[in-house]
Amino acid sequence: MRKYLAVSRITVSNILEYRWNFLIGHLRSIVLLVMLYYLWTAVFSKNNNLFGYGLAQMITYVLLVTIIRAIVLNSRTDNISGEISGGGKFFTYLLQPIGYLRYWFTIDVVYKIIDLAAAIIEVTLLALIVKATLFLQTNPVSIFLFLVSLGLAILLYFFLSALISYVTFWTYQGWGIRFAFVLFLEFSAGAFFPLNVLPATFVNFLKLTPFPYLVFFPINIYLGKANFFDLVFGFSMSALWLAILFLTAKVVWRRGLKIYEAAGG
Amino acid sequence: MAAISVKNLSKSFRLYQKEPGLSGSIKSLFHRKFTETKAVDNISFDINEGELVGFIGPNGAGKTTTLKILSGLLHPTSGQASVLGFVPWQRKQAFQRQFALVMGQKNQLWWDLPAQESFLLNKEIYEISDSQYKKTISKLSRMLEIEDLLKIPVRKLSLGQRMKAELVCALLHSPKVLLLDEPSIGLDVIAQEKMRQFVKNYNQEFNSTIILTSHYMGDVLRLCRRVIVLNEGEIIFDGPLEKISAKYSKEKLFKIQLESQIPKEEFEKLGKVGQYELPLVTITIPRNEATEKASLILDKFPISDLTIEEPAIEDIIRHFFERKK
Amino acid sequence: MVTHYLKIWWQLGVINFNIQYVASRISTTFLILGKIIRFGFFFFFLVALLTNTKTLAGFSLYQTLLFFMTFNFVDITIQFLLRGIYLARQLVREGQFDSILVKPINPLFRVASHNIDFLDFFTLVPTIIILGIVISRLETPTTFLNLLIYFALVLNGLVVATAIHIIVAAVAVWTQEIEQEIWIYRDLMTMGRFPLEIYSAPVKTVITFIIPVAVMVTFPAKALLGILSTQLVIVSLTIGVLLLAASLKIWSLALKNYTSVSG
Numbered sequence: 049m050r051k052y053l054a055v056s057r058i059t060v061s062n063i064l065e066y067r068w069n070f071l072i073g074h075l076r077s078i079v080l081l082v083m084l085y086y087l088w089t090a091v092f093s094k095n096n097n098l099f100g101y102g103l104a105q106m107i108t109y110v111l112l113v114t115i116i117r118a119i120v121l122n123s124r125t126d127n128i129s130g131e132i133s134g135g136g137k138f139f140t141y142l143l144q145p146i147g148y149l150r151y152w153f154t155i156d157v158v159y160k161i162i163d164l165a166a167a168i169i170e171v172t173l174l175a176l177i178v179k180a181t182l183f184l185q186t187n188p189v190s191i192f193l194f195l196v197s198l199g200l201a202i203l204l205y206f207f208l209s210a211l212i213s214y215v216t217f218w219t220y221q222g223w224g225i226r227f228a229f230v231l232f233l234e235f236s237a238g239a240f241f242p243l244n245v246l247p248a249t250f251v252n253f254l255k256l257t258p259f260p261y262l263v264f265f266p267i268n269i270y271l272g273k274a275n276f277f278d279l280v281f282g283f284s285m286s287a288l289w290l291a292i293l294f295l296t297a298k299v300v301w302r303r304g305l306k307i308y309e310a311a312g313g
Numbered sequence: 314m315a316a317i318s319v320k321n322l323s324k325s326f327r328l329y330q331k332e333p334g335l336s337g338s339i340k341s342l343f344h345r346k347f348t349e350t351k352a353v354d355n356i357s358f359d360i361n362e363g364e365l366v367g368f369i370g371p372n373g374a375g376k377t378t379t380l381k382i383l384s385g386l387l388h389p390t391s392g393q394a395s396v397l398g399f400v401p402w403q404r405k406q407a408f409q410r411q412f413a414l415v416m417g418q419k420n421q422l423w424w425d426l427p428a429q430e431s432f433l434l435n436k437e438i439y440e441i442s443d444s445q446y447k448k449t450i451s452k453l454s455r456m457l458e459i460e461d462l463l464k465i466p467v468r469k470l471s472l473g474q475r476m477k478a479e480l481v482c483a484l485l486h487s488p489k490v491l492l493l494d495e496p497s498i499g500l501d502v503i504a505q506e507k508m509r510q511f512v513k514n515y516n517q518e519f520n521s522t523i524i525l526t527s528h529y530m531g532d533v534l535r536l537c538r539r540v541i542v543l544n545e546g547e548i549i550f551d552g553p554l555e556k557i558s559a560k561y562s563k564e565k566l567f568k569i570q571l572e573s574q575i576p577k578e579e580f581e582k583l584g585k586v587g588q589y590e591l592p593l594v595t596i597t598i599p600r601n602e603a604t605e606k607a608s609l610i611l612d613k614f615p616i617s618d619l620t621i622e623e624p625a626i627e628d629i630i631r632h633f634f635e636r637k638k
Numbered sequence: 639m640v641t642h643y644l645k646i647w648w649q650l651g652v653i654n655f656n657i658q659y660v661a662s663r664i665s666t667t668f669l670i671l672g673k674i675i676r677f678g679f680f681f682f683f684l685v686a687l688l689t690n691t692k693t694l695a696g697f698s699l700y701q702t703l704l705f706f707m708t709f710n711f712v713d714i715t716i717q718f719l720l721r722g723i724y725l726a727r728q729l730v731r732e733g734q735f736d737s738i739l740v741k742p743i744n745p746l747f748r749v750a751s752h753n754i755d756f757l758d759f760f761t762l763v764p765t766i767i768i769l770g771i772v773i774s775r776l777e778t779p780t781t782f783l784n785l786l787i788y789f790a791l792v793l794n795g796l797v798v799a800t801a802i803h804i805i806v807a808a809v810a811v812w813t814q815e816i817e818q819e820i821w822i823y824r825d826l827m828t829m830g831r832f833p834l835e836i837y838s839a840p841v842k843t844v845i846t847f848i849i850p851v852a853v854m855v856t857f858p859a860k861a862l863l864g865i866l867s868t869q870l871v872i873v874s875l876t877i878g879v880l881l882l883a884a885s886l887k888i889w890s891l892a893l894k895n896y897t898s899v900s901g
Contacts, residue, residue: 072821079825082841083832090695090836091687098690178838224665228672235679245686326897381898384740388894406742414740419733425657434653437646438743 128213217304238264322392354546367537473504722752795854
């Protein structure tokens, strides 16, 4: 336990060191939030219902996206590729009695807490300033299922991100692949706009991938738009993908290490 | 008119201080404390065309700063300088086409590509004609013996080979003035010798004016007849290399060849014994006692030969800097 | 003189192409793929949105797409021509800036062109084509005069963006500290994807005056649609000229105060 606390402490001081980076990173999420808020407000000034959402629901969607981005689509595992290509700092972790991925997850927890606090502040400020009409979920079952789906989403993204980093075992050019992959992931997760906007056949295909369960699925649960079938299907897919990604991560890690060692590190 | 002329040149730098922690950052937004360092303090000198001058001095003496001012990188705080009739920091292109600055350890060659690619870029920048380019490359690469290495990615070359390629790149436009900042740094002994040879040949063949900064005495001894010594931003000596010893050595080196054995203690009474390998003994004796002690030695000991020399340049300079502190 | 700079620009492009071809073919491909994905999704989103809602802040589908494509054109062109500015601080820190300053070439041009990517050109061409298609399909007819003013204001927008980049480069050279500020520009620029009408007054003030996204993207598009007052045309051009002059002055001050890295 102490090791994890030590890792947390170092992470916090790192964040304070690079405060400026931190602030600028948040500027990006604020800009996105403002942009999407005004876009939908403008759209709904002429419509009452669009893509199955009302104004309050859509605004809530936007606010929730900001919050969920901070805790789900937010992982330092993208630094893993740096360590692999940069000279194997990770070897020391293998020797230490602290799992490599558990190390990164600990770092993530710290960042997620801090970023969540920042996101909540951003969202609350905006909502107060523009006096937004929001949709507030009151059904405790829905709220509970929402939180469960968020937990699954956090784990799903963690492993997805780690796997993309593992590409660096095979090529130094993983950063390009990551760029394209993360962009596709963000759009397919509904982190820019609800998936209902896209054509139905494409959305049905996406529902077979893990992406919608990162953002779109949890938000729909909160907004009460997930019926029984959606819930069963969604949670099953989330669990299935989690299992697949977890096992794949293990296999790929072992293979990657062999290649790394063969190359002499 | 001198090729390089410097009058009362000074350059100070401001170093801002910031207290640690959050309160320090906030304070620094309102009021910043700074210290001013005088890197170059009121120096003046003239260098004629074709001279090869060495700038020597300890780290932080102002050698590199002076070169940076002469190349136009830095604006001086006060004073004047003129290189080939131009004011360097006005950075006129007509001026820049006629000089080159080479800083040891910093490269301008693109790492992943053959040196030739970098040469082509410089060819365009300096507007060198195709024929002139071909002539210069073949001549320089022959002088430095790297004709075969130009097509190999720079990262695959050894440090010495890289330095040679850097030199070719820097000299493509046949500059009239060459400013070399620590060119031998990091090179092995053989590479250093090759570099010195090249610089000497280049100076003689093209009559280019060269300033060389170095803290390797070997560079200076081999190449420069004239030496400018800097310390803490000031020029403390400007003249022929031999004169340094004359002006600043406080000691003389006695080399004694003995005819018979004399115990070491006898010589230790007279001065600092350097070597005691019979029949050779060397003693360092203060200059003002030299004449007196010389006759004493000749009287007292059975000597087959006695020479009195200046001490090694390294020691003079080191001694001089220690004295000034 | 122009041929001189063109030759240097071309050689830098060749150098960077060689480096990329050797070192990063895969990444370059995926980079372009990523940009296409981003563009495609946003484009599709706008089409789907406007098919369902008919107007956005009073603008029809093709009018909205005009804003979107103008944004993309300005953004991609600036990235193509001024990519090196994002490396300015690194060049200073690693001593390469010294090597650049000492040569008979405009240092601003040289830094901006340091890592030219010819492949950016290949994203520019389809953008221009789609822009052309969108203009030709505008619901309201376009007069030749409006088209002319559009091109002038787009050019002006490029000038404004260039001025901003010059200021960033100047700060990098002067203080050797800042690197992240350019991202403020980029983030605020992304707001120009949609017509600025959707934003409330205070937000619009920020993106009109602080980072003049309006001048760079929205005003040209509005001019094409014939809804930009002559006053604003003149204001835009004035801002462009003044900003450029100010940025060049700041740059020359930065060079004067340049302290170079030690050692």
